[in-house]
Amino acid sequence: MENKNQKRALSFSMLSIVLCVAMLIGTTFAWFTDNASTGVNLIQAGTLDVELQKSEDNGKTWTTVEENESLAFQKAAEGEEILWEPGVTYNLPLLRVVNKGNLALKYKIQISGLDGNAELLNAIDFTLKNGEEMVDLTTYEGHIAGMQESGSPTVDKELSSLTISGHMRESAGNEYQGLALNGIYITVAATQDTVEHDSNDNNYDQNADYENIVFVSKPSELEEAINTAQSGDIISLTQDVDMSEETFELSKAVTLDLGGKTLTGTVNVTGSDMAMIRNGTIVSNKSESANSAVCVKTNAFATLESVNIEANSDSKAYAVAVYGNCFIKNSTVKSNTYGFACYWSSKVTVENTNVTAGGHAISTAAAFSNPDMMITIKGGTYASSGSEWDSCAVYWAGHGTLKVEDGTFTGGSNGAGIYQKNGTVHISGGSFSAKDGAKLGAESKDSTEISFNVTGGTFTGTRAGLYYKTTANGSNCKQFDITITGGTFAGEGEYKNAPKVELDQSVIKPGVKITGSNLSEQ
Numbered sequence: 001m002e003n004k005n006q007k008r009a010l011s012f013s014m015l016s017i018v019l020c021v022a023m024l025i026g027t028t029f030a031w032f033t034d035n036a037s038t039g040v041n042l043i044q045a046g047t048l049d050v051e052l053q054k055s056e057d058n059g060k061t062w063t064t065v066e067e068n069e070s071l072a073f074q075k076a077a078e079g080e081e082i083l084w085e086p087g088v089t090y091n092l093p094l095l096r097v098v099n100k101g102n103l104a105l106k107y108k109i110q111i112s113g114l115d116g117n118a119e120l121l122n123a124i125d126f127t128l129k130n131g132e133e134m135v136d137l138t139t140y141e142g143h144i145a146g147m148q149e150s151g152s153p154t155v156d157k158e159l160s161s162l163t164i165s166g167h168m169r170e171s172a173g174n175e176y177q178g179l180a181l182n183g184i185y186i187t188v189a190a191t192q193d194t195v196e197h198d199s200n201d202n203n204y205d206q207n208a209d210y211e212n213i214v215f216v217s218k219p220s221e222l223e224e225a226i227n228t229a230q231s232g233d234i235i236s237l238t239q240d241v242d243m244s245e246e247t248f249e250l251s252k253a254v255t256l257d258l259g260g261k262t263l264t265g266t267v268n269v270t271g272s273d274m275a276m277i278r279n280g281t282i283v284s285n286k287s288e289s290a291n292s293a294v295c296v297k298t299n300a301f302a303t304l305e306s307v308n309i310e311a312n313s314d315s316k317a318y319a320v321a322v323y324g325n326c327f328i329k330n331s332t333v334k335s336n337t338y339g340f341a342c343y344w345s346s347k348v349t350v351e352n353t354n355v356t357a358g359g360h361a362i363s364t365a366a367a368f369s370n371p372d373m374m375i376t377i378k379g380g381t382y383a384s385s386g387s388e389w390d391s392c393a394v395y396w397a398g399h400g401t402l403k404v405e406d407g408t409f410t411g412g413s414n415g416a417g418i419y420q421k422n423g424t425v426h427i428s429g430g431s432f433s434a435k436d437g438a439k440l441g442a443e444s445k446d447s448t449e450i451s452f453n454v455t456g457g458t459f460t461g462t463r464a465g466l467y468y469k470t471t472a473n474g475s476n477c478k479q480f481d482i483t484i485t486g487g488t489f490a491g492e493g494e495y496k497n498a499p500k501v502e503l504d505q506s507v508i509k510p511g512v513k514i515t516g517s518n519l520s521e522q
Helices: 002-024 119-123 219-228
Strands: 033-039 050-055 089-091 094-099 105-112 124-130 142-144 163-168 185-192 213-216 234-237 241-250 255-257 262-269 275-284 292-296 301-311 318-322 325-329 332-335 338-342 347-357 374-384 394-396 401-410 416-420 423-427 431-442 449-454 458-470 479-484 488-490 500-502 511-514
Touching (some): 050 185, 094 105, 094 142, 219 234, 219 241, 275 292, 292 301, 318 332, 338 347, 394 401, 416 458, 431 479
Parallel strands (some): 234 255, 241 262, 255 275, 275 301, 301 332, 332 347, 347 374, 394 416, 416 431, 449 479, 458 500, 479 511
Antiparallel strands (some): 033 185, 089 163, 105 142
16 A cells, blocks of 8 residues: 555656646746946946946046946046047046856947947047957957855956047047037946856856847937847937937837937837837827827737836827836826826736826726726826816726726816726725815716725815716616725715715616725715
8 A cells, every 4th residue: 555655646746747847848038138338428237237337546446337427538637628639538437347246247348339429439549458458349258257255246357447548530620620529338238157057067058148239329220220120139329319200110029228318209019029118208299199109009018117208299199008018117107188098908007107197197998998908006196287077197987907006196176086987996005186086977878887996095085085976878887886995085065074976866876885984875
């Protein structure tokens, strides 16, 4: 009997191993990579902890080159202005590459922006030295061990410091007088090195590759970079780019790094692989109502991080429109009309983002939605500056699900913190205020279901904290449920601790359950 049990246990163990292997087949793997770029005005950092440092006292002390920090050329005499003239040579501060992570890394260095981004560059030769030895960056690959247990960062022993110099040719003519030098970028692209061992050897990361960064400074360069980009490429702006009335598509898994600059135009994300837009501003001046500054198309995937998005049209164009899948974080959205619109089966997460609009800050529409829509809000501010009913912080007319975990939602003087006409809403936190903190209504033919669930948050209205109503036009509504088990509601006068209620007897009567809140049932 014992022998049979052992065989049975062994069989189950072997089956478990086979299943685990089967589950791994077809999955994808990603290498840790990082890049640190600076130049005269940029540093980019990824996820593997490589850092670019500078020294302005000949290597005695080193400080981190911060994001978007401008590196100044140095002059022998303090206080004098940097003036480019034939024969002069100016150096940037000493630079070094530092590994602040635990993994060993290999890296390459690129100097970009030397191909005519500024006219003065045509008359200047650049050199790079390690000590007094010239460095050929086209072939050099550095290697740095991981940070030691003491926590001290490590540097490349072979290339401990870099001196980048610019020399203006003696033959430079008068056409270069009065010109300034901009647009030089030093990029450190890093990835895993074959140093650490697993249970077999140290070759598991031998195929780790570098991120490819393409710097652009004008519309033609941006269009070419987007058209020729490969999956994983980073397209980085070095200057503001004005594409005005143009629309261009991100159809691949690329990163558009705005580099703290402003892109004027319209960006459509169309690819089924994740595209990222980060670190800068996108402005749309288009007047057509169907346009937006950023549009994530059906089945497309996009991540927007640290982006300022502005729509300056007065014709009800949205700043951001999502038909597909979008994650937006630590960003701002501004619109003269409507801010953030979601459609059909869109899946959206909005985290720590500030949305301001003349109309609804966030909106959906019954005619352009279905039950698969899922929107989650985690912090941030959402405000409308309008004075009509279409000035709600959240206008939820779609047939999908909204989840609010936190945030501040401020509607216009005649709007609501949240106005629900369809779908399912779950609110566990946040602050909602306007004429009504929350308004629920079966008031039109396309209102078919309403489920409003509150477990936390505050709802404040100059009229009522909660207002729910039905009219004869809402006769198609077959579900109207209100469940409140937490939260705080406050209105004025007779609605101080009670909801305002208006019901048409010919329409479904809401099923109201209120427990654990200061709000009384009517």
